[in-house]
Amino acid sequence: DAGVTQSPTHLIKTRGQQVTLRCSPKSGHDTVSWYQQALGQGPQFIFQYYEEEERQRGNFPDRFSGHQFPNYSSELNVNALLLGDSALYLCASSFIRGEGYNEQFFGPGTRLTVL
Amino acid sequence: AQKITQTQPGMFVQEKEAVTLDCTYDTSDPSYGLFWYKQPSSGEMIFLIYQGSYDQQNATEGRYSLNFQKARKSANLVISASQLGDSAMYFCAMTGGWVQGAQKLVFGQGTRLTINP
Numbered sequence: 001d002a003g004v005t006q007s008p009t010h011l012i013k014t015r016g017q018q019v020t021l022r023c024s025p026k027s028g029h030d031t032v033s034w035y036q037q038a039l040g041q042g043p044q045f046i047f048q049y050y051e052e053e054e055r056q057r058g059n060f061p062d063r064f065s066g067h068q069f070p071n072y073s074s075e076l077n078v079n080a081l082l083l084g085d086s087a088l089y090l091c092a093s094s095f096i097r098g099e100g101y102n103e104q105f106f107g108p109g110t111r112l113t114v115l
Numbered sequence: 116a117q118k119i120t121q122t123q124p125g126m127f128v129q130e131k132e133a134v135t136l137d138c139t140y141d142t143s144d145p146s147y148g149l150f151w152y153k154q155p156s157s158g159e160m161i162f163l164i165y166q167g168s169y170d171q172q173n174a175t176e177g178r179y180s181l182n183f184q185k186a187r188k189s190a191n192l193v194i195s196a197s198q199l200g201d202s203a204m205y206f207c208a209m210t211g212g213w214v215q216g217a218q219k220l221v222f223g224q225g226t227r228l229t230i231n232p
Contacts, residue, residue, distance in 0.1 A: 033220070042208075042224050043160070043222045044222075045221070058219065088158055090160060092160075092220075096218055104162075104220055105162065108157065109158045109159065111158070
């Protein structure tokens with residue numbers, strides 16, 4: 001049973017460029033969340049997708065956008081990259097059916113470096 | 116809003132000793148979940164243990180147990196008989212804000228645990 005997969009593993013971009021990160025959820029999961037983890041910090045919630053819609057969003061600018069496909073996979077797009085966007089981007093999948101319990105299975109992450 | 120506080124930036128423990136990692140939380144939601152994740156240097160977040168706000172018993176998973184004190188809003192992780200492979204970053208997290216059937220995880224700053232031989 002494949003877990004959560006992310007691509008690419010590493011990425012180097014320059015300021016002002018655009019980037020797309022990809023995520024495939026764990027089998028049986030229908031909800032995908034994206035997190036940004038700066039060096040030495042805990043992950044920060046970017047947004048969550050369910051039924052191809054953005055359901056909840058964290059405190060991130062509109063430069064961060066996403067998409068979920070019918071097969072539940074997801075993309076994270078970041079436009080006009082800034083140096084501060086350098087981070088580990090984590091994708092997590094889950095099967096949310098009620099408040100409280102929300103075990104999210106994380107992928108290995110994509111490490112983005114902006115020069 | 117939900118908030119997680121981990122006050123120990125780093126912990127150093129001798130192999131085979133027990134270790135307690137501290138976590139306090141703040142929320143106004145009556146229903147919530149508390150999680151601990153381990154993050155080795157590879158970067159992947161590994162789920163360790165879960166405690167529901169209405170659970171009467173403290174959660175246990177092998178060598179991991181969660182010391183849940185609801186009145187004090189604390190959810191400390193206890194690792195018994197530590198091993199060298201336990202060296203990693205540990206994050207406490209909680210569910211936050213049920214919105215349109217979606218729920219995020221709110222993480223603390225983490226504690227770096229180092230197990231010495």
